[in-house]
Amino acid sequence: MTQRSATNIDLVPRPTTLRRVEHCMGTVFSIEIGAPGCDPLVVEDVIRWLHWVDATFSTYQADSQLSRLGRGELGIDDCAPEVDEILTRCQLLETETSGYFSARAAGRLDPSGLVKGWAIQRASDLLTAAGSANHCVNGGGDVHCAGTAAGGGPWRVGIADPLQRGQLVAVVAGSDIAVATSGNAERGAHIINPHDRTSPIAIASVTLVGHELGATDAYATAAFAMGEDATAWIDTLAGYRGLVVFADGRQWASADFAR
Amino acid sequence: MKRVIFSVVSTIVGLVALLSFKSQNHATVGAALPSAGLGASSSPAPGASSSPAPGANPAPASSTAGEPSSAASTPASASKTFDGSAVQTRYGTVQAAVTVLGSKITNVSFLQLSANDGRSADINSQAAPLLLQETLSAQSSNINTISGATFTSEGYLQSLQSALDQAGIK
Numbered sequence A: 001m002t003q004r005s006a007t008n009i010d011l012v013p014r015p016t017t018l019r020r021v022e023h024c025m026g027t028v029f030s031i032e033i034g035a036p037g038c039d040p041l042v043v044e045d046v047i048r049w050l051h052w053v054d055a056t057f058s059t060y061q062a063d064s065q066l067s068r069l070g071r072g073e074l075g076i077d078d079c080a081p082e083v084d085e086i087l088t089r090c091q092l093l094e095t096e097t098s099g100y101f102s103a104r105a106a107g108r109l110d111p112s113g114l115v116k117g118w119a120i121q122r123a124s125d126l127l128t129a130a131g132s133a134n135h136c137v138n139g140g141g142d143v144h145c146a147g148t149a150a151g152g153g154p155w156r157v158g159i160a161d162p163l164q165r166g167q168l169v170a171v172v173a174g175s176d177i178a179v180a181t182s183g184n185a186e187r188g189a190h191i192i193n194p195h196d197r198t199s200p201i202a203i204a205s206v207t208l209v210g211h212e213l214g215a216t217d218a219y220a221t222a223a224f225a226m227g228e229d230a231t232a233w234i235d236t237l238a239g240y241r242g243l244v245v246f247a248d249g250r251q252w253a254s255a256d257f258a259r
Numbered sequence B: 001m002k003r004v005i006f007s008v009v010s011t012i013v014g015l016v017a018l019l020s021f022k023s024q025n026h027a028t029v030g031a032a033l034p035s036a037g038l039g040a041s042s043s044p045a046p047g048a049s050s051s052p053a054p055g056a057n058p059a060p061a062s063s064t065a066g067e068p069s070s071a072a073s074t075p076a077s078a079s080k081t082f083d084g085s086a087v088q089t090r091y092g093t094v095q096a097a098v099t100v101l102g103s104k105i106t107n108v109s110f111l112q113l114s115a116n117d118g119r120s121a122d123i124n125s126q127a128a129p130l131l132l133q134e135t136l137s138a139q140s141s142n143i144n145t146i147s148g149a150t151f152t153s154e155g156y157l158q159s160l161q162s163a164l165d166q167a168g169i170k
Helices: A002-010 A040-057 A065-070 A081-096 A112-129 A213-236 B061-066 B118-140 B153-166
Strands: A018-024 A027-033 A135-139 A142-146 A155-160 A168-174 A177-183 A203-210 A241-246 A251-253 B035-037 B079-083 B087-089 B092-101 B104-113 B145-147
Touching: A018 A040, A027 A040, A027 A112, A040 A065, A040 A081, A040 A112, A065 A081, A081 A112, A081 A213, A112 A135, A112 A142, A112 A177, A112 A213, A135 B145, A142 A155, A142 A213, A142 B145, A155 A177, A168 A177, A168 A203, A168 A241, A177 A213, A177 B145, A203 A213, A213 A241, B079 B104
Parallel strands: A155 B145
Antiparallel strands: A018 A027, A027 A135, A135 A142, A142 A177, A155 A168, A177 A203, A203 A241, A241 A251, B035 B104, B079 B092, B087 B092, B092 B104
16 A cells, blocks of 8 residues: 555645646647636637637638638627737837748738747746646647656756657746747748748747747748848847757757756 | 856657658547657557557546556556557647656657648757657656747646646646
């Protein structure tokens, strides 16, 4: 009996209050909520929020507001206010990134480079507002972590190696961090340099670490579109650190990347 | 000079990831399913698990987790294998099993891994070995989450979580 108890104690490495996994936006969202937790109904609100964003902004669904707006069937005033919020912010990001981030990078209206990170950030904010001090929301590899991981330490986010499946190139640890990785490894050459409408081939992935995931995600997309010039630009970004893996295996990182 | 210090995650020594089912379109059970372990010494031979056959309902959690039938005669350090529940995903059915030694996962295998269509099969063929490796890599470096993960992690992770729950890991 004693032995059995001891065995069971061995089998408790990391207590987690709640873990929720949800298919959405063509990818997988994983929500981990640690102590003190929050009302489970709020988690359902978060899930509903993510699906609402998908239904509203999807470029794959012909009847989404975004798709209809792109075809000119709806005006911006006919859409949810969040659509205007996103497109206005895309304009700002386009200016900030010298045009390397664009809601029309490939021609047609597609603000996805901002939408997913923004949606994850808002999901995390919803949880925080509901009393969850410690949680992590991961949407298909873009992550926002609040507070601390189970056990009180910082969240530890592994960065996938874009050149070697299953391997990690780095680990970023922190509390209240946003981590976004842009690259063509999983879905083909979908990141387009708006200036020449090609997808960079010299660069394999860009990971940025910031605090607000919407901008972090969009900046990572912009940096990827810059190709070889990404590193110099990342160095000019105040409040962000980055890791770039090039197609030939070279790696570059901000001086304080893995702090 | 930039001093870049990565917490580079070491390659798992002895990692076995079988990439042998690229051309299969439908449910595959048995030797072709991928599995991964941390060194041969701690990995039981395929089929050594005392778990129910694929497709059968896993034993109730209480009998599996609380009082393994072999607990009384087995040293605390012995490996135990737990089956996850089969999870239906829109990409197919996934059921994983984990082998635990102490508090460490030493082996991960699939009891069921089906695909609804050719594209899902293609994704599975790439994702399954990746997921196996990620699980073991993440554990070895105490990772909470991964930036850059892929599609079919949902079914797998839920299945893995289910297995961990049965093993008493919350």
